[in-house]
Amino acid sequence: MDFKLTPEQEALKKELDDFLREEMKNAPPGWEAGMEAMFSDEGWPFHRYMARRLSEKGWLVRPWPREYGGVDAPMIEQVIFSEVMGYHRAPGRDIFGIGMIGPTLLVAGNEEQKKEHLPPIARAERFWCQGWSEPNAGSDLASLTTRAVRDGDDYIINGQKTWTSGAHFADWSFILARTNPEEKRSRGISFFLVDMKSPGVTVRPLLGMNGTHLFNEVYYDDVRVPARNRVGEENEGWAITRATMNFERSSIETVGVVKRELEELAAFCKETKWNGKTLSQNPFVRHRLAQLAIEIDVGRALAYRTAWLQEKGGLLLSADAASAAKVYGTELAQRLAYTGYQIMGLYGQVKMGSKWAPLHGSYESSSQLCMGMNLAGGSSEVQRNMIAWFGLGLPRTI
Amino acid sequence: MNLDFTEEQEMLRTSARDFLTTECPKTLVRELEESEKGYSPELWKKMAELGWMGLVIPDKYDGMGMQFMDLAVLLEEMGRNILPGPFFSTVVLGALPILSAGSEEQKKEILPKIAGGKAILTMALTEPSATYEASGVHTKAVARGNSFILNGTKLFVENAHIADYIICVTRTKDGASPEEGITLFLVDAKSPGIKCAVIPTIALDKQCEVVFENVSVPKKNMLGELDKGWPLVARTLEQATMAKCAEMIGGAQAALDMTVAYAKERVQYGRPIGAFQAIQFYLSDMWMKVTMSKNITYEAVWMVSEGLPCTEKVAIAKGWVNDAYKFVTERGVQVHGAIGTTRDHDMGLYYRRAWAADQTFGNTDFQREVVARQMGL
Numbered sequence: 001m002d003f004k005l006t007p008e009q010e011a012l013k014k015e016l017d018d019f020l021r022e023e024m025k026n027a028p029p030g031w032e033a034g035m036e037a038m039f040s041d042e043g044w045p046f047h048r049y050m051a052r053r054l055s056e057k058g059w060l061v062r063p064w065p066r067e068y069g070g071v072d073a074p075m076i077e078q079v080i081f082s083e084v085m086g087y088h089r090a091p092g093r094d095i096f097g098i099g100m101i102g103p104t105l106l107v108a109g110n111e112e113q114k115k116e117h118l119p120p121i122a123r124a125e126r127f128w129c130q131g132w133s134e135p136n137a138g139s140d141l142a143s144l145t146t147r148a149v150r151d152g153d154d155y156i157i158n159g160q161k162t163w164t165s166g167a168h169f170a171d172w173s174f175i176l177a178r179t180n181p182e183e184k185r186s187r188g189i190s191f192f193l194v195d196m197k198s199p200g201v202t203v204r205p206l207l208g209m210n211g212t213h214l215f216n217e218v219y220y221d222d223v224r225v226p227a228r229n230r231v232g233e234e235n236e237g238w239a240i241t242r243a244t245m246n247f248e249r250s251s252i253e254t255v256g257v258v259k260r261e262l263e264e265l266a267a268f269c270k271e272t273k274w275n276g277k278t279l280s281q282n283p284f285v286r287h288r289l290a291q292l293a294i295e296i297d298v299g300r301a302l303a304y305r306t307a308w309l310q311e312k313g314g315l316l317l318s319a320d321a322a323s324a325a326k327v328y329g330t331e332l333a334q335r336l337a338y339t340g341y342q343i344m345g346l347y348g349q350v351k352m353g354s355k356w357a358p359l360h361g362s363y364e365s366s367s368q369l370c371m372g373m374n375l376a377g378g379s380s381e382v383q384r385n386m387i388a389w390f391g392l393g394l395p396r397t398i
Numbered sequence: 399m400n401l402d403f404t405e406e407q408e409m410l411r412t413s414a415r416d417f418l419t420t421e422c423p424k425t426l427v428r429e430l431e432e433s434e435k436g437y438s439p440e441l442w443k444k445m446a447e448l449g450w451m452g453l454v455i456p457d458k459y460d461g462m463g464m465q466f467m468d469l470a471v472l473l474e475e476m477g478r479n480i481l482p483g484p485f486f487s488t489v490v491l492g493a494l495p496i497l498s499a500g501s502e503e504q505k506k507e508i509l510p511k512i513a514g515g516k517a518i519l520t521m522a523l524t525e526p527s528a529t530y531e532a533s534g535v536h537t538k539a540v541a542r543g544n545s546f547i548l549n550g551t552k553l554f555v556e557n558a559h560i561a562d563y564i565i566c567v568t569r570t571k572d573g574a575s576p577e578e579g580i581t582l583f584l585v586d587a588k589s590p591g592i593k594c595a596v597i598p599t600i601a602l603d604k605q606c607e608v609v610f611e612n613v614s615v616p617k618k619n620m621l622g623e624l625d626k627g628w629p630l631v632a633r634t635l636e637q638a639t640m641a642k643c644a645e646m647i648g649g650a651q652a653a654l655d656m657t658v659a660y661a662k663e664r665v666q667y668g669r670p671i672g673a674f675q676a677i678q679f680y681l682s683d684m685w686m687k688v689t690m691s692k693n694i695t696y697e698a699v700w701m702v703s704e705g706l707p708c709t710e711k712v713a714i715a716k717g718w719v720n721d722a723y724k725f726v727t728e729r730g731v732q733v734h735g736a737i738g739t740t741r742d743h744d745m746g747l748y749y750r751r752a753w754a755a756d757q758t759f760g761n762t763d764f765q766r767e768v769v770a771r772q773m774g775l
Contacts, residue, residue, distance in 0.1 A: 001467065001700050002400045009399075076399055266773055280775040290766035293773060294717045301693040308401040324686045381679075388678035391685050392658050395673040 003304075005080070013080050016059070020088035023053060030352050030360040033089040033257040036212045036369055039166045043091065050092030051124035061098055061122045063247065064106065068114070069122030075311035078248040079304060086256025096166070097121040097128035100244045101174045101193070107243040108191075108232050117172075117193065131161040131175030131194070131218060132241075138163075139382050141176075142186040142238065146220060148177035155179075155192065155230070157200075157223040165376070167203045167216040170196055175220075180235050191237035193229040200224075210368045248310060249322035252303035254329035254373075255296060258336050261362070262292050265340050268359055279343060288339050299325075299332050320391030327383035330373040337366040401696070407471045414472055417448065418479035424744050430482040435560055436596075436604035437483030446515025451489055455497070459509035466637065466703040470644040470695075477648030480747055482603065484518045484557040490641045491556070492519025495565060495582070495634045499622035504584060508563065521565040522552035522608055523631065530635060530760055532628050533576035537610060539568035539583060544617050546570075546583060548591075548610040558594045558606035561587045566610065570625050577628040582621040589613050601754035636712045639759040640702050643695045643715050646723045646755050650688045653723075653730040653748045657681065660734055671733070680729045687722035694718055710772040717765030723752040 005013065024031075026049070028042040038047040054060040055069075063078050064070025073081070085093060093099070102121050105114050120126035137144035146159025157177055167173065173194045180188030194201070200223035206215040232240045266289050269279035279285050306325045309318035340363040341348040352361035374380050388394040403411070421441055430436055445451060454469050455461025469489070476485065493512050496504060511517035527534035537550025548568055558564055564585045571579030585592070591613035597605050622630045658681055661672030671677050698715040701708040727749040731738035738745045756762070 001403065001696055003697050003700050005399060266775060270775065286770040286775050287763070287766045289773065289775060290769040291717075293769050294714045294766070297711075297714045298690050298694045298718045301697050302690050304399075305401060305689075305693045308399070312402075320685070321689070324689060328686060328690070384679050384682040385675070387682035387685055388672075392678075392681055394658070394661065394678050394681065395670060397669075397673045398675075 005076075009077060009080055012077065013084060016081060016084045017088075019057065020084060020090050023050065024088050024090060027089075030362075031089060032360075032362060032365065033086070033261075034369060034373075035165055036208070036214045036365075037089075038091045039169055039214050040212070044169050047091040048124065048127075050090060051094065051127075052092075054092045055122065055124040060093070060124060061102065064102060064118070064122070068102075068106070068118040075248055075250075075307040076304075079250050079252045079307040082248065082250070082253040083256040083300075083303075086253035087260045089257060089260065092124075094121070094127050096130050096170070096174075097126065099247050100130065101128050101172075103247045104174070104231065104240060104243040108240050112228065113193070113231065126171045127166070127169060129164050129167045129170035129173045129196070129218075131164055131167075131173045133163045134160060135162050139379055142189070143184075144176055144178060144189065146175070146177040147181065148179050148190055148192065148225070150179070150227070150234075151224075153227050154224045155190075155227060157192070157194070157220045157225055159220050161218040161220070162206070162215070163376070164203075164216045164218045165214055167196070167218050168205065168213065172196060173218070174231075176237055176241070179237075183235070186238040188235050189237040190234050191231040191240040192225050193231065194220075194223065194225050198223050198225065208368065208372065210365055212365075212369070214372065245319075245322075248307060249325065250303035250306040250310070251322075251325040251329035252300070252307070254333055255299045255303055258292075258299070258329075258333050259296050261336055261340070261366075262289065262296060264359060265289065265336075265343070269343065272358075274345070285343055288343065292336055292339060295332055295335065299328055302328060320387050323378075323383040323386040324391075326377065327380045330370070331380065333366075333373060334370040337363060337370040341367045403471065407468060410468060411471050411475055413448075414450075414475040415478070417444075418475060418481060422479055422481050424480070424747065427480050427482055427747060431602040436557065436602075437560065442483060442515055445485070446513075449513070451485070451493075451515055452509075452513025454489070455493055455509050455513045459505055460513040461509065466640075467699055470641065470699040470703075473641050473644040474648035477645030477751075478652045480649070480652075480751065484520070484560060486641065486645070487520035487556040487561070488512060488518050490638050491521035491634065492517075492563065492565060494637050495521070495621065495630055496584075498633060499582070499630045500584075501618075503618070504621065508584070511562075517562045518557060518560055519563045519565065520555055520557050520561045521567070521634065522555045522558065523567045524552065524554045526551060526553055528553065530764070531576065532580055532631070535567055535569050535576075535580060537566065537568045539566075539570050539581055539615070541570075541617075542614075545614045546581075546617065546620070548583065548585070548613040548615060550610050552608040552610070554597070554605045555608045556606070557604050558587065558608045559596050559604060563587060564592075564608065565621060566615075567627065567631055573625070579625045580627040580631065581624050582627040582630060583615045584619040584621050585610075585613065585615050586619075589615070599754065601750045603754060635759060636708060637702055639712050639716050640695065640699045642755055642759050643691075643719045644699060646719050646752070647688070647691045647695050649748050649751055649755075650691055650719075650723045650726045653727045653745065653752075654681075654684050654688050656745060656748075657684065657730040657733045664735075677733060680733055684726045684729050687725050691719045691722040710769060713760075713765040713768035713772070716760060717762045717769065720756045720762045720765070724756055727752040 037043045061070045062073035134144050148155040148157045179190040200221040202219040204217045205213045306321040347358045348363050350357040351364050389396050449462045452461030453464050457463045539546040539548050564587050566583050566585050570581040573579040591611045593609040595607045664671050694715045698711045730745050
């Protein structure tokens, strides 16, 4: 075994680190990690700006093949990249475009689809959202009912999608719709690319408990989608969804974010005196912070191992590790949020903008926002099912 | 970066697993727990023939010249199978510090004996103060002529009752800091004035009380430098902590494997209990804890093996693995149901070891304090 990075990898890490340290000075005040910040009115222009800057540096789509603007970056380099991005809480990487639909089209798209959609993503010109979940199809996604009916060279789509992160800013959406209503579950579903400006698409906000606008409902009323925007064969869309898993899924970015947040929390505890003593002298505070440091480093080791397995054995073989990394990462972020909130005592509840808000009120917001991450991209329960079925070979009863 | 074991390490793992499965069944484990010596001289001899005790001892002292990482592979298998006896204390607490700090004469005398299975060693560090900090060392060594005279009580000294040599950590001077004035001695365990009694413990693993009463040790048996022994103890503790973690991840994997197998075969309400989501979630969490324990352990073992600074990493690893091994064996018993709580069931063997290993070389409270200091808190 050898856990060292190569000199080239170290150099890449440093270059990116220096670049982001500088660029993040342009972030709106009180900038936080996570999609809530990106999909706000102040955050969206900064997200796009960072995407352009990363694209100019040739860093936006590094894992992609060279002909589509990437450098075929190996998994380990992607992990390094995502870790540093997370540490700086840097936006700019459209996880739906670069992380999901890009890799999907690379695997399952036809030449025309690749030529039409990949270059605008690589140039940071086109941003995506994911239209999968429906009000009655959450974890049980295969029960979805949005319909697509063939009509000449088009499909006509009717139905409702929900929990669509960033739909209020996205240019395009990749959605699942039922093309064969006789088939109840994963059979009879097709995969479509939909221009969000199409007539009949309506986006309505679903506000989070703290008032942030991340999620949306998206309604489709007789939306015409050209048949050339179907990815894969008709009724074979479920298989295409597996290709969206075809990217680095180590959750290292979360580890990077949490590491930075712990550093800031620890620094706060070292310099803040309440009732005559610094917080860090309190044994309970010390041990909570140390426990988080332990959990973060163990999470980092898991993420690197996951990427290593993905590199070596392929993405489906390492599905259990990727599920573990996802559920561990989001639950770790939640523990950090709760620990920070608790350490802040009475101040924990104060919102950003008040002069009484410690650390920009970040724990008032993160203690609410962390819940969403336990549900997005497959709930913690779904991840644990995956581990049980694929990692341990336990009987699948649902 | 390369996160795979070498082919040689995989071979070592397979052969160790096969050997232990055959030679150390759980019937023998239980027998040895109840026995006075706590180990099987016959099995010990076979292990010596395989070269295990000399694994990390250089060729010129009759060893195999392998690395700490290789030793960790072997220890993981020992933890997986459960192997009672003095391997850990002899190799990790005996051979490693001698390799680090022994004089040529000491190495020539003792290392070939260890490699050949002819000497059992242990280290006497902890005392009634029950801490791994230097401040806990009160046993005195006072120079007299060509010897030092040792007085004091050591506690939780593994296998002292069968040891040929005890490496005793003593205070030779009261310095400005507790780390100053520590000196180590290689003590012949048969020296007059040593009294040894086994303390009954949760894992029945033969930890001893050792009383030194005017024990005379020749000056030439000093291990390392006078008054400057603490860095050697600290280094040995880092090695020992990671060696312990290697054992623990082996045990945790075994407990997980047993529990998954049981969940697949035990039928209630007309289906295997492993089909129930409640049980699946326990097992998923166990799998995660085991996987993560292995990842962090291998990384820290690698750092120890490469001689890199690793104080924080070792504390992180042990802090995590302590909780993980306890969690996995606790859930393991729970999933097995009432049968898992019985003396006759193997799960209890692992459960008791998890609780013992947790305290050895620092429980998680101890490790968290180490991490807190490294964070500058």
